[in-house]
Amino acid sequence: MTTLNGKTALVTGSTSGIGLGIAQVLAQAGANIALNGFGDTNAALAAIQATGAKVIHHPADMRKPQEIAAMFAMVHEHFGTVDVLVNNAGIQHVSPIETFDPQKWDDIIAINLSSGFHTTRHALHGMRARNWGRIINIASVHGLVGSAGKAAYVAAKHGLVGLTKVTALETAKTGVTCNAICPGFVLTPLVQKQIDDLAAREGLSPDDARAHLLGEKQPSGRFVTPEELGNLALMLCSPLAAEVRGATWAADGGWTAQ
């Protein structure tokens, strides 16, 4: 059983979906939790409090480096350290390149990629000083392969995989590791929107749209769950994974095995 007693985990974009699922698993393992993100903050705080863990929330917008710095200041003030950093915040926008809204491109690159650079920058100093740290970047199968219509997302996730490798190399002789988890489809609000759009576009029922989306890409025919990704993150935090460095760990129901 991996224990994170006395350690602090900061999970970006953790008021919903995968981030909240990962935060819950890390909280159950004993970590103090710093949540971030928008929406129903109280429900997310309550979900972590239910595990008995200490939890705070900071609403930093991951597009804004100054707000990211303020978030780190708050976490340090409350808990003293950031031992586990999970770069999870992300958004999606689907459109062919010719009609892709340039503002959406900038937002996706800022949230899904550049925020990971800023958080890593802030986290590394303390992790190096304590000679222990775990940086887990939630990339995607789209950090490994492309899909039409997802130019900004695929570019950002490939970039995040690159940042993961460089962070792993720069910390290779220390007790700090950096790895990427590359999920396939997980049924969160981010994917529900794609299902709703597909159903409207093709005149499909919600069930048929879900089956169509999975059938096209994910051989397992089922969604990966946030809890499964939380358990993978916990494994990367364990001593068993001390020499797992710069890996891109797919959890994708076989998507990228094809």
Ligand code: NAD
């Ligand atoms: P989600 O929409 O359920 O959650 C996204 C989270 O990010 C929310 O907490 C939201 O408030 C937060 N967020 C959005 N914009 C933000 C901003 N500007 N600043 C701070 N927080 C912000 O999405 P999800 O599906 O749980 O996605 C989480 C991560 O997992 C993303 O990086 C996504 O790319 C990745 N991912 C998702 C899937 C999937 O199938 N759902 C697959 C692979 C990778």
